[in-house]
Amino acid sequence: MTVPRIPTSNQTIGPYWHLLEDKSWADLTRFGAAGETIVLTGILYDGDGPMAEGCIEIWQSDPPADDRFPGFGRSGTDKEGRYRFTTLKPGAEPGRGNAQQAPHIDVMIHARGLLHPVVTRAYFAGEALNETDPLLASIDDPHRRATLIARPEGAGVWRLDLRLQGDGETVFLDV
Amino acid sequence: MSDPLPFAPFAPATQPDLDSPAYVGTRKRHPLRAPVKMPQTVTETTGPRFSTAHFPPVADLSRVGGKEALGERIIVAGTVTDGDGRPVPHTMIEIWQANACGRYHHPGDQHDAPLDPNFHGNGRVFTDAEGRYRFMTIKPGAYPWPNHRNAWRPNHIHYSLFGPAFATRLITQMYFPGDPLLALDPIYNSVPDKAARERLISSFEIGLTEPDYALGYRFDIVLRGRAATPMEN
Ligand SMILES: [Fe+3]
Numbered sequence: 001m002t003v004p005r006i007p008t009s010n011q012t013i014g015p016y017w018h019l020l021e022d023k024s025w026a027d028l029t030r031f032g033a034a035g036e037t038i039v040l041t042g043i044l045y046d047g048d049g050p051m052a053e054g055c056i057e058i059w060q061s062d063p064p065a066d067d068r069f070p071g072f073g074r075s076g077t078d079k080e081g082r083y084r085f086t087t088l089k090p091g092a093e094p095g096r097g098n099a100q101q102a103p104h105i106d107v108m109i110h111a112r113g114l115l116h117p118v119v120t121r122a123y124f125a126g127e128a129l130n131e132t133d134p135l136l137a138s139i140d141d142p143h144r145r146a147t148l149i150a151r152p153e154g155a156g157v158w159r160l161d162l163r164l165q166g167d168g169e170t171v172f173l174d175v
Numbered sequence: 176m177s178d179p180l181p182f183a184p185f186a187p188a189t190q191p192d193l194d195s196p197a198y199v200g201t202r203k204r205h206p207l208r209a210p211v212k213m214p215q216t217v218t219e220t221t222g223p224r225f226s227t228a229h230f231p232p233v234a235d236l237s238r239v240g241g242k243e244a245l246g247e248r249i250i251v252a253g254t255v256t257d258g259d260g261r262p263v264p265h266t267m268i269e270i271w272q273a274n275a276c277g278r279y280h281h282p283g284d285q286h287d288a289p290l291d292p293n294f295h296g297n298g299r300v301f302t303d304a305e306g307r308y309r310f311m312t313i314k315p316g317a318y319p320w321p322n323h324r325n326a327w328r329p330n331h332i333h334y335s336l337f338g339p340a341f342a343t344r345l346i347t348q349m350y351f352p353g354d355p356l357l358a359l360d361p362i363y364n365s366v367p368d369k370a371a372r373e374r375l376i377s378s379f380e381i382g383l384t385e386p387d388y389a390l391g392y393r394f395d396i397v398l399r400g401r402a403a404t405p406m407e408n
Binding site for chain 2: 004005006007008009010011012013014015016017018019021031046047048051053057059060061065067070071072093094095096097101104106108110111112113114115116117118119121135138139164165166169170171172173174175
């Protein structure tokens, strides 16, 4: 017999997390993962412009995590607001029911001034499955949808800017 | 393949509002549009596993290279359970905090309080098979911040937890009982529900104390449980 309990409240990560100084967490291939290596990078903005001191985290369930591939990464944003991950390109994933999801990476943002994390996704431009992905299909406005789609920026480099507030605000997810 | 069992939504008013005007830092950082509702998929119901081989525990923050930090030694211990009261075993907890003087060992912290070379304020522990964790540290000091005139953060320890899935990620702060700054703190008070807020306050527990060495505080943490079980009203 278990007693239902209310989950602990979130609080802001604040500006002083030492771990953000450790750049190794942004490289998901550092334990020797092999596969199609990509860079996922972009600028984090708040309502005032590029935002230093942000903390971006990613999680992908494909390729499956193992001893060599953590599936999880963490990158601080630099003075120009830039985050940058090295990871493996994800493949398609099962969705709910019989749906297929296009390749994607979950993206979480923490920062001073954010009282709980916000979540979004990075998809990849040009994937055929983007047309039928359940989440992308649920967003009617093409400008809004585009905030979830990373664009190629050179070989193996994908660019997705993240906007917390204002023009071009990123679509955040209630999951 | 059957659909993954989703994690339960949060109870109303138990999580802070992103738009909390009293906390000035939220003004340009809270999204203006409502988040898009999305059913959890395998991406959200799975999450990272951290092995102690790659992520070695640091359970004693009270010394660096064998040299004792200044301040009041404390032991912090508690449990991590899910919304159904089940222990969350072998999950990683990251901890960070200011030193006894209220200064972070961080280049961005310019507060004019002493740094302590023997305190980095950076820890990592794992829960055991029963969901219990414990670490040793120094009681953090209060520190001023520029939110409003004469603003001071209550004593607090920052926590980062993962739990079983990306959907159970939690970033929070542990406070201390009887702190007069709590009533004045916009971050603490950003949680609308009073009972939920008060669960962020640790309890002094004489049983956790090590005689002649350190005082003990308990801080129990609850992560989201699965949605299929009955929810508390
Ligand atoms: Fe702090």
